[in-house]
Amino acid sequence: MIEAALIGAAVLLIGVIIGQIGLSQRLRKDAGINENR
Structure with a gap:
């Protein structure tokens, strides 16, 4: 049971x-898209 x-x-x-992760x-992808815009 312990295992x-x-x-x-x-x-x-x-x-x-x-x-x-x-x-x-x-979040990184969204930030990148916002920066591109």
């Missing part, structure tokens, strides 16, 4: 990190 909990926590952390990339 399953650790795996679940690791998956959640990875998902959060990927989500943050995706949001940062979207």
Whole structure:
């Protein structure tokens, strides 16, 4: 049960990190588009 909990926590952390990276990339793209305009 402990191993399953650790795996679940690791998956959640990875998902959060990927989500943050995706949001940062979207913000950068939006900023670039706004700058071009």
